[in-house]
Amino acid sequence: MFTGIIEAVGEIKRVEQQQGDVRLTVSTADLNLSDAQLGDSIAVNGVCLTAIELSAGQFVADVSNETLSATTMANIKAGAPVNLECALQAQTRLGGHMVSGHVDGVGQVVERKADARSVRFTFSMPSELARYVAQKGSICIDGISLTVNTVDDTTFSVNIVPHTLEVTTLGRRQVGDSVNLEVDVIARYLERLMMGDAKSKPPVDYKKLLESSGFVKESKKCVR
Helix, strand or coil: CECCCCCEEEEEEEEEEECCEEEEEEECCCCCCCCCCCCCEEEECCEEEEEEEEECCEEEEEECHHHHHHCHHHHCCCCCEEEEEECCCCCCCCCCCCECCCCCEEEEEEEEEEECCEEEEEEECCHHHHHHCCCCCEEEECCEEEEEEEECCCEEEEEECHHHHHHCHHHHCCCCCEEEEEECHHHHHHHHHHHCCCCCCCCCCHHHHHHHCCCCCCCCCCCC
């Protein structure tokens, strides 16, 4: 698990084709890997990867075909800057939100405009993800925990403050660029719980659930 608070911006040093999938060598810049071990998870642009080699200032990770098909990793090139975050520790401040590093889809920058000292981005998203994105809710873009400003069926907007523009790759993003999207994990699990398993039990009746919990009371007609 991760928090979506970027710790460093690294760089892809090498992209190697490996019998159908890809092996990446990532320069970690000033990311603190002093306590990292082989097999640890590191988020690269929001994609959870497993470190199979660790050395001073870099690590190596394999990227499966599943990950290549579902993220922007399929088009990653040597020299590309990437957002990096080590896995969450129990004592870490949860400054963002709970991020799994399991990307749900790929979006694109459709608008970028100045908003005082900040920048307001509008991103497209796959239509099947729209139901998980809520105004003032959380979303993860290229590994960055952000708050949704507005949302509709196909797009959402976020406001990026100067600090985030400076310490992540978002400051470099332009219209047409692709980004990794991960919706709030709570929304995914909540939907699954509420929908139920069609083979074993019916979906939850929302109205009855609210009534039984005391949130809905039957109104009485006024009789004169």
